[in-house]
Structure formats: structure tokens, C-alpha cells
Amino acid sequence: xxxxxxxxxxxxxxxxxxxxxxxxxxxxxxxxxxxxxxxxxxxxxxxxxxxxxxxxxxxxxxxxxxxxxxxxxxxxxxxxxxxxxxxxxxxxxxxxxxxxxxxxxxxxxxxxxxxxxxxxxxxxxxxxxxxxxxxxxxxxxxxxxxxxxxxxxxxxxxxxxxxxxxxxxxxxxxxxxxxxxxxxxxxxxxxxxxxxxxxxxxxxxxxxxxxxxxxxxxxxxxxxxxxxxxxxxxxxxxxxxxxxxxxxxxxxxxxxxxxxxxxxxxxxxxxxxxxxxxxxxxxxxxxxxxxxxxxxx
Amino acid sequence: xxxxxxxxxxxxxxxxxxxxxxxxxxxxxxxxxxxxxxxxxxxxxxxxxxxxxxxxxxxxxxxxxxxxxxxxxxxxxxxxxxxxxxxxxxxxxxxxxxxxxxxxxxxxxxxxxxxxxxxxxxxxxxxxxxxxxxxxxxxxxxxxxxxxxxxxxxxxxxxxxxxxxxxxxxxxxxxxxxxxxxxxxxxxxxxxxxxxxxxxxxxxxxxxxxxxxxxxxxxxxxxxxxxxxxxxxxxxxxxxxxxxxxxxxxxxxxxxxxxxxxxxxxxxxxxxxxxxxxxxxxxxxxxxxxxxxxxxxxxxxxxxxxxxx
Numbered sequence: 001x002x003x004x005x006x007x008x009x010x011x012x013x014x015x016x017x018x019x020x021x022x023x024x025x026x027x028x029x030x031x032x033x034x035x036x037x038x039x040x041x042x043x044x045x046x047x048x049x050x051x052x053x054x055x056x057x058x059x060x061x062x063x064x065x066x067x068x069x070x071x072x073x074x075x076x077x078x079x080x081x082x083x084x085x086x087x088x089x090x091x092x093x094x095x096x097x098x099x100x101x102x103x104x105x106x107x108x109x110x111x112x113x114x115x116x117x118x119x120x121x122x123x124x125x126x127x128x129x130x131x132x133x134x135x136x137x138x139x140x141x142x143x144x145x146x147x148x149x150x151x152x153x154x155x156x157x158x159x160x161x162x163x164x165x166x167x168x169x170x171x172x173x174x175x176x177x178x179x180x181x182x183x184x185x186x187x188x189x190x191x192x193x194x195x196x197x198x199x200x201x202x203x204x205x206x207x208x209x210x211x212x213x214x215x216x217x218x219x220x221x222x223x224x225x226x227x228x229x230x231x232x233x234x235x236x237x238x239x240x241x242x243x244x245x246x247x248x249x250x251x252x253x254x255x256x257x258x259x260x261x262x263x264x265x266x267x268x269x270x271x272x273x274x275x276x277x278x279x280x281x282x283x284x285x286x287x288x289x290x291x292x293x294x295x296x297x
Numbered sequence: 298x299x300x301x302x303x304x305x306x307x308x309x310x311x312x313x314x315x316x317x318x319x320x321x322x323x324x325x326x327x328x329x330x331x332x333x334x335x336x337x338x339x340x341x342x343x344x345x346x347x348x349x350x351x352x353x354x355x356x357x358x359x360x361x362x363x364x365x366x367x368x369x370x371x372x373x374x375x376x377x378x379x380x381x382x383x384x385x386x387x388x389x390x391x392x393x394x395x396x397x398x399x400x401x402x403x404x405x406x407x408x409x410x411x412x413x414x415x416x417x418x419x420x421x422x423x424x425x426x427x428x429x430x431x432x433x434x435x436x437x438x439x440x441x442x443x444x445x446x447x448x449x450x451x452x453x454x455x456x457x458x459x460x461x462x463x464x465x466x467x468x469x470x471x472x473x474x475x476x477x478x479x480x481x482x483x484x485x486x487x488x489x490x491x492x493x494x495x496x497x498x499x500x501x502x503x504x505x506x507x508x509x510x511x512x513x514x515x516x517x518x519x520x521x522x523x524x525x526x527x528x529x530x531x532x533x534x535x536x537x538x539x540x541x542x543x544x545x546x547x548x549x550x551x552x553x554x555x556x557x558x559x560x561x562x563x564x565x566x567x568x569x570x571x572x573x574x575x576x577x578x579x580x581x582x583x584x585x586x587x588x589x590x591x592x593x594x595x596x597x598x599x600x601x602x603x604x605x606x
Binding site: 032035036039040043044045046047048049050061062064065104105107110111112114115116118119121124127131134136137138139140141142143144145146147148149164165167168169171174175194199200201204225228229230231232247250251254257259264265268271272275276279283286287289291 | 330337422435436487539561
């Protein structure tokens with residue numbers, strides 16, 4: 001009783017001060033909100049600029065860079081870019097590398113993660129540590145020897161080189177994600193199955209595989225973005241003019257026509273459209289995936 | 298009775314060893330790919346750095362000791378490369394982490410009368426989806442002296458045009474801005490995850506104790522965010538050290554050698570210069586060592602704070 005009273009008095013004395021504080025922060029709140037909004041607009045100007053630029057003629061892009069009207073709208077850039085960039089060929093190559101590599105990453109990463117999470121042996125722990133340590137290696141640091149390797153393996157200039165190398169470089173992170181996820185699953189899940197004489201294969205396929213959907217989504221998004229957006233590997237391994245990926249095609253296309261902004265913007269838009277569309281529908285998973293990897297990594 | 302437990306133990310160990318073998322089987326595909334395309338190339342690049350390798354034939358290798366490393370400081374634009382790389386990595390890290398922290402604090406607040414936070418977060422994250430190559434092309438166009446949107450806007454507001462891509466050291470800033478634009482989304486998301494992991498009870502307790510907003514920020518938010526700050530500083534600095542295509546497409550290493558980064562020199566000596574691959578390999582080893590050191594710091598710092606993460 002006494003205590004309650006004291007407390008009440010306490011809040012009363014501080015009350016007026018805090019109220020003033022709150023009023024003062026209302027202006028601060030509004031200013032903060034306006035600042036945030038302005039910042040968002042500034043950050044979005046480049047995106048707005050290239051999206052509308054893809055639908056404008058060059059003279060309009062230069063004269064009125066940030067204005068879009070229906071009269072000046074045209075699809076010429078898009079049509080011309082699709083034709084001259086050989087867009088569908090590039091899309092096919094990027095798509096093949098991304099899908100192929102993702103398939104390998106998920107298949108190999110999940111079984112490796114399963115083994116590493118469930119078998120408590122020293123060797124497995126050491127293996128896990130070594131694999132995680134490999135995440136540190138910068139790709140460009142080994143590019144020189146990697147290209148030579150593809151030549152020796154007869155993989156140079158083939159899509160297989162793209163698929164296998166991308167899969168390998170995305171595997172350590174995938175294994176890391178899968179191991180962490182499976183470790184957190186209760187052991188009782190599979191114990192009954194083992195007692196009934198199930199093999200590890202059957203336990204993996206029948207019990208774990210269906211449970212791995214969330215971590216697989218994270219894995220697909222993380223690796224998918226980086227493989228789709230890759231430029232360096234495609235540039236060096238697939239430098240045959242018949243097998244460029246989207247990013248290489250956009251770059252070489254732009255390099256040839258340095259001043260045709262409309263075409264460059266159309267190329268940029270076309271090359272990033274698939275990821276942009278996926279992001280719009282799967283925003284939550286994208287952001288969760290990025291945060292999951294970073295906080296644990 | 299004893300015999301029975303013996304049988305049990307035997308059966309158990311048989312079961313365990315069978316499981317171990319299956320586990321090893323499960324690791325094989327992953328191991329093959331990783332060894333072939335990560336471990337072997339790392340070993341080879343170290344080997345190349347101590348040898349003179351002929352471009353035509355990979356097996357034609359002559360041992361030259363430290364010659365490649367000794368040749369590195371004598372290469373053209375070496376000092377500029379060191380300065381440019383450090384300026385770029387430091388600049389990107391400081392600006393990204395600072396800005397992302399402020400934006401994350403602004404985005405974290407909930408309450409009435411605010412714009413939908415999830416939507417805003419997605420807007421800020423969006424640039425992170427784009428390819429670094431594409432961002433480079435885009436910003437090169439934007440920085441164009443006569444036709445770029447940046448100079449056009451400056452002129453529309455009554456200012457003087459700025460020669461973004463041909464002024465020594467200003468160009469470094471221009472490249473940093475573009476890299477910040479690309480990397481900030483990720484840092485914001487990581488900060489937001491950190492902010493959301495701070496228990497609200499801490500804030501409530503502080504408020505009951507009559508702490509001011511500034512006190513709360515200084516004594517709760519920032520200390521609790523220390524791990525997220527560490528992660529961001531290290532991941533962003535690693536990303537900056539590794540970055541190749543974005544700075545290259547914006548400035549092409551110009552003017553002079555002032556924006557030529559370590560990664561770009563690796564590419565030049567490895568693929569463009571004739572018969573200087575050894576130098577490229579030596580530079581690659583330097584890059585690998587730098588990034589490994591940063592990662593070790595990360596590991597060390599995070600281990601210390603394991604109670605939080």
C-alpha cells in the first residue's frame with residue numbers, strides 16, 4: 001500500500017517534464033518521418049530513373065531525366081534490346097546455371113548438413129569447421145587458378161563449368177544453414193524410425209526432407225540472388241560469344257553502345273526483372289533469409 | 298545378463314558404425330565439389346605465386362621463389378592501388394554502417410501515424426537485389442558529365458556541374474557512394490534483426506526508472522547492438538575488399554591510377570597483361586590473407602560475445 005503511493009507520487013513529479021518531452025518529440029517524430037521519406041526517395045531515384053528510362057527515347061532521357069509522360073513512352077528500347085542483346089539466349093544460359101547450381105546446392109547441402117548435424121564424431125566436427133572456414137575465401141582471389149582448372153578439366157566455355165563452380169562456392173554456406181537447422185530439430189523425430197530398422201537414407205527422405213522447406217527457401221534465395229547476379233565467373237569461364245549470361249550480355253551490349261542509355265536501361269531492367277518480381281511476391285522470405293545468414297554467420 | 302548387454306553393445310556399435318559410413322557417404326558429393334573448385338584453386342594460386350607460369354601451358358612452371366612478390370611494389374600505380382583500396386574499403390564500411398544504423402533505428406519504431414514499416418524496409422532493401430555489374434553501369438550513366446541525371450539535377454537546382462568521373466579523389470567518393478547504395482540494404486536488414494532481438498522488457502524497465510530517450514539509446518540500444526555492429530563492419534569491409542565489377546564499371550580505374558583497386562589489378566595481371574600471371578597470383582594471395590585476417594577478427598570478437606549470440 002505504502003509502496004504504491006510512493007510510486008504514484010514519483011510518477012507525478014516527473015509527469016509534467018515527460019509530457020513536455022513527449023510534445024517536443026512530436027516535432028522530432030514528424031521531422032524523423034519526413035527525413036526517412038526523403039531518404040527513401042533519394043535511394044529510389046536510380047531505380048526510378050532506369051525503369052522509366054527503359055521506356056523512353058534517348059533524347060527524352062537526357063532532356064528530362066526524371067519525367068515520364070504517356071506521350072513520350074515507347075517500347076522501342078525493350079524490343080531492340082531483346083533482339084540485339086540476344087536476350088533469350090542469355091536468359092537461357094543464366095537460367096540453366098542458376099537452376100542447375102541451386103539443385104546441386106540443395107541436394108548436396110542438405111544431405112551433408114544432415115550427416116554433420118546428426119553424427120557426433122570428431123572427424124565430422126573438424127570437417128564442418130573446415131567447410132565453414134572456406135566461406136572466407138574471396139572468389140576473385142582464386143579466379144586465376146580456377147580458370148586454368150576448367151581448361152584442364154575440359155569444362156572451359158561450357159555451362160557445366162558455371163553450374164559446378166557456382167554450386168561449389170555456394171555449398172559451404174548451404175551446409176552451414178542446413179546443419180544449424182537440423183541440429184535444432186528434436187532427436188525423437190528419427191529415433192523411432194531407427195528402432196524400427198530404417199536406414200539413414202530412408203530417415204532423410206521420409207522424415208527430414210519434408211521438414212526442410214523453410215531452410216531450403218532461405219538457401220534458394222541467398223544462393224539464387226548471388227548466382228543470378230554473378231558477372232565475374234561468367235565473364236571469365238564463359239567468354240565464348242554464344243554462352244554469355246545476362247549480366248555479361250548487358251555489359252558487353254552497353255560497352256558497344258556507350259551513349260544509348262535507353263538500350264542500357266532496357267538491358268538492366270530485363271536482366272534484373274526476374275529477381276525483382278520474385279522479391280515483390282516473397283519479400284518476407286528474402287529479408288528473413290538475409291538476416292538469418294548474417295546473424296548466425 | 299552380461300552376455301545380453303554385450304550383444305546389445307555390439308549391435309549398437311554396429312549400428313553406429315553403419316551410420317558413420319552412411320554419413321561419410323552423404324558428405325562425398327559436397328566434398329568433391331568443394332575440394333575441386335575451392336581447395337585445389339586456393340592451393341594452386343599459392344603455388345603460382347611462387348612460380349613463373351606460362352600462359353600457354355599450365356604444366357610449364359618454373360620456381361622463382363619470392364620474385365613475384367618482390368615485383369609487386371615495383372608495378373605501375375602500386376602506391377595508388379594501396380591508397381585507393383584502403384580508402385574504398387574504409388569509406389564504404391564507415392558510410393554503410395553509419396547510415397544503415399540511423400535508417401534501421403528510424404525503421405524500427407512502431408506506432409500510429411507512421412508509414413508501414415515492412416513496406417519501407419522492402420524499399421530500402423531493394424537495391425541489394427541488383428547485380429554489382431548492373432549497378433556499376435547504372436551509376437556510370439548517372440555520373441555522366443553532360444547527360445547524367447546527377448549533374449542535370451544539380452543544374453536544375455542552379456548549381457555547377459561536377460566532373461564526377463575525372464577528378465582525382467572525388468571519383469573515389471563517387472564510387473564509394475554507388476557501393477554504399479548497393480550494400481546498405483543488407484546492413485539495414487541485419488541491424489533491424491539486431492534491434493528486434495533486444496527484449497522490450499529492457500526498454501520498459503528503463504522507462505519506469507525515468508531514463509531519457511538519449512540515455513536509453515546510449516545505455517541500452519547501442520551496447521545491445523554491439524554484435525550486429527561488429528558483424529556489419531566486418532561483412533561490409535570484406536565485401537568492399539572483394540568488390541571488383543562495380544568500381545570498375547563506374548570509373549574504369551581512372552583518372553590515372555587513383556581508383557584502381559587490388560581486385561582490379563588481380564584481374565589485369567591474371568587475364569589481360571601478358572605473362573605477368575605470377576604477379577596476379579601474388580596479389581591474390583595478399584587479398585586472401587587480408588580477408589582471412591578480417592574474418593579472424595570477426596571470429597575472435599564474436600566468440601567473446603557468445604553469451605549474446
